Amino acid sequence: MLSITNIHASIEGKQILNGINLSIQAGEIHAIMGPNGSGKSTLAAVLAGREQYEVTEGAVTFLQKDLLEMSPEDRAREGVFLAFQYPVEIPGVSTTNFIKAAVNEKRKYRGEEPLDAVSFMKLMKEKMAMLRIDQSLLSRSINEGFSGGEKKRNEIFQMAMLEPKLMILDEMDSGLDIDALRIVANGINKLRNENNAILIITHYQRLLDYLQPDFVHVLYNGRIVRSGTKELAMELEENGYDFIKEEANLITAE
Amino acid sequence: MMNLSDFKDHFEQLQTENPESPIAQIRLEGFHAFDKAGLPTKRNEEWKYTDIGKLFNNEYRFVADISDSSLTSTDVDAIRLPGHLEANEIVFVNGRFMPVLSKFRSPQGQLTVLPLEDAARGIYKEMVREHLGCSSAYIKDGIHALNTSFINGGVFIYIPKEQELNHPLYIYHISDARQYNILSQPRSLIYIERNTKVQLVETFSTIGTSECFTNQVMEVVVHNNAVVEYYKIQNETANASQVSTTHIRQTGRSYVHAVTVTLNGGMIRNNMNVVMEAAGNEAHLFGLYILNGHTHLDNHTLVDNVKPNCFSNELYKGILDNETIGVFNGKIMVRPDAQKTNAYQTNKNILLSDDATINTKPQLEIFADDVKCSHGCTVGQLDENALFYLRARGIPKSDAQELLLKAFALDILDQIKPELLRGYIEQLITERLSVNKK
Ligand SMILES: Nc1ncnc2c1ncn2[C@@H]1O[C@H](COP(=O)(O)OP(=O)(O)O)[C@@H](O)[C@H]1O
Ligand SMILES: [Mg+2]
Numbered sequence: 001m002l003s004i005t006n007i008h009a010s011i012e013g014k015q016i017l018n019g020i021n022l023s024i025q026a027g028e029i030h031a032i033m034g035p036n037g038s039g040k041s042t043l044a045a046v047l048a049g050r051e052q053y054e055v056t057e058g059a060v061t062f063l064q065k066d067l068l069e070m071s072p073e074d075r076a077r078e079g080v081f082l083a084f085q086y087p088v089e090i091p092g093v094s095t096t097n098f099i100k101a102a103v104n105e106k107r108k109y110r111g112e113e114p115l116d117a118v119s120f121m122k123l124m125k126e127k128m129a130m131l132r133i134d135q136s137l138l139s140r141s142i143n144e145g146f147s148g149g150e151k152k153r154n155e156i157f158q159m160a161m162l163e164p165k166l167m168i169l170d171e172m173d174s175g176l177d178i179d180a181l182r183i184v185a186n187g188i189n190k191l192r193n194e195n196n197a198i199l200i201i202t203h204y205q206r207l208l209d210y211l212q213p214d215f216v217h218v219l220y221n222g223r224i225v226r227s228g229t230k231e232l233a234m235e236l237e238e239n240g241y242d243f244i245k246e247e248a249n250l251i252t253a254e
Numbered sequence: 255m256m257n258l259s260d261f262k263d264h265f266e267q268l269q270t271e272n273p274e275s276p277i278a279q280i281r282l283e284g285f286h287a288f289d290k291a292g293l294p295t296k297r298n299e300e301w302k303y304t305d306i307g308k309l310f311n312n313e314y315r316f317v318a319d320i321s322d323s324s325l326t327s328t329d330v331d332a333i334r335l336p337g338h339l340e341a342n343e344i345v346f347v348n349g350r351f352m353p354v355l356s357k358f359r360s361p362q363g364q365l366t367v368l369p370l371e372d373a374a375r376g377i378y379k380e381m382v383r384e385h386l387g388c389s390s391a392y393i394k395d396g397i398h399a400l401n402t403s404f405i406n407g408g409v410f411i412y413i414p415k416e417q418e419l420n421h422p423l424y425i426y427h428i429s430d431a432r433q434y435n436i437l438s439q440p441r442s443l444i445y446i447e448r449n450t451k452v453q454l455v456e457t458f459s460t461i462g463t464s465e466c467f468t469n470q471v472m473e474v475v476v477h478n479n480a481v482v483e484y485y486k487i488q489n490e491t492a493n494a495s496q497v498s499t500t501h502i503r504q505t506g507r508s509y510v511h512a513v514t515v516t517l518n519g520g521m522i523r524n525n526m527n528v529v530m531e532a533a534g535n536e537a538h539l540f541g542l543y544i545l546n547g548h549t550h551l552d553n554h555t556l557v558d559n560v561k562p563n564c565f566s567n568e569l570y571k572g573i574l575d576n577e578t579i580g581v582f583n584g585k586i587m588v589r590p591d592a593q594k595t596n597a598y599q600t601n602k603n604i605l606l607s608d609d610a611t612i613n614t615k616p617q618l619e620i621f622a623d624d625v626k627c628s629h630g631c632t633v634g635q636l637d638e639n640a641l642f643y644l645r646a647r648g649i650p651k652s653d654a655q656e657l658l659l660k661a662f663a664l665d666i667l668d669q670i671k672p673e674l675l676r677g678y679i680e681q682l683i684t685e686r687l688s689v690n691k692k
Contacts, residue, residue, distance in 0.1 A: 048646050052638070076648035088643040092661025102647040109648070141661075142643075158647060 001026045001197050002047075002067075002166055007058035009046050016042045018222035019058070024166070027194040031208055031233060032201045034219035035241045040201045041085055043219070044170045048082040049075050062166065076102070077109035079165030083155035083172055085201075090142040095154065096124070098142055099161050106162060127160040131187045148175030156184050160191060167191070168199045173207040185210030205237040220248050256310045258292065264316045265403055276374035277405050280387050284402025291396035298395060303581045303613045304523055304552040306397060309495050312465045314437035316404075323347045323430040325461070330355055333426065333459040335487070337674035341424040341455070342367075348430055349438035349468070350407030359421040363414065370408035370443065378410060381445050385475050389501035392527055392556065397497050401439045401471045408441035415447035415477075422453035422672060427470060431493065432462030440470045448478040448506055453672060457487040458519075460494040468496040478506030478532070483671060486524070488516040489682060492547060495520035501527045504535040513669050515679055516543040516551050517686060527556040530564040530592070541570035542666035544659075544686050545578035545610075552581035555599075559592035559622075568599040571666050573659055573687075574610035585617040586627055593624045601631040604662060656687045 002024040009017040016039045024030055032040055046053050047060065049072035060067040067075060090098075103123075104114040115123070128135065133153055143151050152175055159167055167188070173181055188211060192198065200211060208216075208230060216233045218226040220241070225248040226232065236244070265285050269278060293310060294301040325347050334343070342365060345355035351369055358367065366378075374382040387402060413419065429436045446452060454474075460466045476482055486500065496519065502510055514524055528537045543551050557566040566586070574580050582601045603612045616629035636658055644654035663683055670676040 048642075050642055071651070072642060072645040073648050073650050076646055082646055084643065084646075088637075088639045090637075090640045090643065090658070090661065092664040093644075093657050098644070098647070098649075098657075101649055101653070105648040105650070162647070 001063060003061045005059045007043075007046065007060065008056045009042060009053050010056055011042070011053050015056075016222050017046065020219075020222070020224055022217065022224065024197045024199065026197055028215065029192075029198045029200065029211055029213045031213040031216045032199065032219050033203065033216060033233060033236055035245070038219045039222040040219055041170055044082055044168050044201060047168060048072060048080060073105070074109075076162075077106045080168070081159050081162060081164035081166065082168045083152075083159055083170060085170040085174070087143050087151040087155055089144045089146070091144045093142050095138045095140060095142050099124075099138070099158055102158070103161055123161065127157060130190060131157050131160060132183050133157050149177060149180045152176055153180065153184060156187055160187060163191070165196045166199065167196065168201070170201045171203070172200070173202055173204055181206065182210070205233055208233050218244050220244055223248070256313060258289070261288070261400065261403070268404065268406060272406075275371055276379065276382075277371060277386070281403050281405055283387070284390070284399050284405070287390065287394070288396050288399035288403050291394065291399055294395045294397060300395060300554065303579070304521065304550065306497065306521065306523060309467050309521060312435050312467070314465070314467060315434040316437060325355070325428065325430055327355055329461065330426065330428065333428065335424055335455065335457060335675065336678040337422065337672055338424055341422045344409060344411070344423065344425045346409070346425070346427045346438070346440045348436055349427075349440045351409040351440075360419055364417045364419055365423075366412040366414070368410045368412075370405065370410045370441065373410035373443075378412060378445070381412075381475075382410060382443060385445065385473060385503070386443050388503060389471060389473050389499060389527065392501065392529075392558075393499060393525060397469060398471065398499060401441060401469050404439050405441045408443070411442065411444040413444075413446045413450050413452050416449045417447075418451040419453070422455055425454065425456045427456070427458045427468055429460045429466040429468060429494065430462060431460050431464040431466040433464065435465040436467070438466065438468040438470070440468070442472045444472065444474045446474065446476045446480045446482060448480060450477075450480045452480070453483045453485075455485045455487065455672070455675065458490055458494070458496060458498070460490055463493055466494045468494070468498070470496065471499045472501070474500070474502040476502060476504045476506065476508045476510060478508060480506065480508040482508065482510050484510065484512040485670060485675065486512075486514040487679070488514070488519055488522060490519040492518075492520050492549070495522065497523040497525070499525040499527070501525070501529075502537075503529045503531055504537065505531045507532045507534040508536075510537040511669070511671075512538070513540040513542070513666065514553065515670075516541075516545070517682055518545075519549055519551075521550040523552040523554070525554045525556070527558070528566065529558045529560060530566070531560050533561040533563045535561070535564040537566045538669070539566070539568040540666050540669045541572075542663055543570075543572040543574075543580065544663065544683060545572070545580065546575040546686070548577050550579040552583070554583045554585070556585045556587065557597055558587040558589070559595045559597060560589050561591060562593045562595070564592065565596045566598070569666065570601045571603070571662065572612065573604045573606060573662065574612060575606040577607070577609045579610070580612040582612070582614040582631070583617060584615070584629065585619070586629070588620040588622050588625050588627065590621045593622050595622065595625040595627065597625070597627045599629040602662075603631070603633045604636060604659070605633060606636070659687045660684065
């Protein structure tokens with residue numbers, strides 16, 4: 001589904017990603033872990049098409065198409081979804097209207113008719129129930145005055161509405177209390193199927209307990225320095241990143 | 255090119271033709287002031303960023319030179335604002351009040367509208383004597399004095415006490431620039447008695463493609479317990495420039511809510527003054543400007559707190575594209591008596607083009623110690639994070655920009671209380687912002 005080859009990326013002349021290789025198949029869950037500042041959010045932003053980041057080398061194909069050639073909006077319509085680490089507050093734009101526009105843009109892209117008001121409301125209700133989101137939240141401006149947890153839940157709600165093929169979750173677990181984490185994780189599990197894939201970016205084991213990843217990668221200094229199975233995550237939880245850092249620094253020193 | 259002697263000739267002609275006019279003396283004082291001050295230049299601090307003098311490089315016809323405009327009611331139909339069927343409509347053509355084109359829907363007991371000269375003779379003459387020209391103490395430049403020098407064909411509007419007008423007042427300033435360059439100088443005095451409620455809507459239109467300069471002054475007197483809404487809508491073409499002064503005296507404890515919307519025009523200067531002459535006055539001033547092309551807009555506002563316990567809040571927001579120039583100068587004056595003043599002011603701008611400029615300046619002059627005043631201004635681009643967020647959900651870039659700009663304008667739009675008017679402005683804004691799409 002997604003194939004990342006030797007991606008290098010920089011921002012404002014500062015090199016952040018130094019050759020990332022990663023391949024994700026439909027039906028898989030991958031987790032990327034790594035210390036702060038190692039480039040996890042940068043990778044997510046590059047995949048979603050943030051223009052401030054310059055890809056200086058490498059390629060990304062998504063469902064046989066050249067992802068890097070596409071505008072952010074086309075990537076979204078093709079099925080890439082980034083749940084932001086820091087969802088943006090947008091006063092004056094209603095959440096519901098925004099989601100409706102997003103859903104219909106995607107339908108248009110696929111040559112489908114826009115959803116009528118009734119079908120849209122029905123879909124909303126269904127997803128709201130699944131994620132236990134309150135109607136009142138959605139009638140407000142996008143994320144305006146939302147608590148950290150509400151923002152994260154709103155991200156997952158949008159994801160549920162758009163049913164993407166590749167779900168990139170950037171620090172989904174931060175700002176969520178135990179109950180909210182469970183609800184969100186259960187929601188994500190319900191969205192899973194053999195045709196989509198999930199890329200989880202996280203620091204912690206706790207989200208991974210719910211969403212058993214097939215593969216775990218450790219990103220450090222803009223490179224994947226280790227890949228393994230979910231046992232790697234547990235190892236990191238126990239020992240921290242120090243041993244990884246030492247290893248990586250040794251390799252660089254050679 | 256117009257020079258002082260042109261004005262002098264016209265002035266003398268006006269005075270000789272109307273020697274008995276009760277307004278002759280005010281005009282004379284106006285002309286003396288004009289003669290002394292001359293037209294403002296950029297050296298004048300109040301006109302630093304707005305070179306109004308260059309508009310006088312054009313030759314203009316004075317109203318007196320032209321036999322009455324041939325505009326008909328059907329011509330006016332083309333520019334009427336939504337909601338006009340329920341409104342009292344006061345029509346000025348080339349700066350003169352035209353009773354035949356005006357329409358009154360409120361009964362006599364609720365609203366009196368008279369030619370200013372008539373009002374200055376009859377039972378309202380004391381009101382006219384006391385208040386006509388009160389803005390001259392605040393605006394001492396030659397442009398303002400020029401209007402006063404040529405008061406002719408102005409209007410007096412009177413709202414008697416205990417009246418809640420359920421028909422708003424629409425004031426159209428139309429310039430007929432089909433044949434000549436026109437200098438229009440409308441003048442109005444609005445006297446609002448106590449325990450009243452009134453909505454005023456003022457708009458400007460130019461018919462024809464010759465150059466037009468409207469130099470307009472409105473003075474408003476507001477008594478105890480009156481609630482006044484005022485809307486100024488400026489959406490002209492590039493050949494139409496103006497200086498538009500609205501000077502409101504809150505002589506009784508009252509409530510003023512004013513919104514200025516500017517979408518199009520040549521060079522525009524607005525003076526929006528509110529003088530808090532009674533304790534406990536409240537005023538809310540809003541402005542929204544969305545400019546493109548070469549429009550130059552200068553918003554000068556003044557809140558003068560003369561008496562204690564007054565509250566004012568001011569929010570002006572603008573979006574500037576292309577080579578537009580914006581100026582915001584917000585003055586808050588707190589006189590020694592005006593303890594417990596609360597005065598707030600904010601100006602926010604989004605620049606869509608590298609060639610657009612904004613000069614924004616708060617001016618606080620505080621002579622009392624127990625006051626709460628604040629001011630703030632921002633100038634920025636569209637929020638990149640918000641733009642990306644919307645695009646990352648599949649919203650096209652141009653739509654995302656439009657959504658964000660509209661959201662920016664929304665809180666001012668929401669201050670336009672008459673529903674039809676709000677809908678109309680919203681539609682204009684939507685059209686404008688979709689044109690601005692890049
Ligand atoms: N907009 C930016 N401008 C400059 N440096 C940035 C910017 N965004 C991220 N960085 C830098 O890139 C590095 C990687 O950041 P990020 O991808 O957010 O890391 P992570 O998500 O792994 O914590 C950090 O050193 C960070 O300071
Ligand atoms: Mg991050």
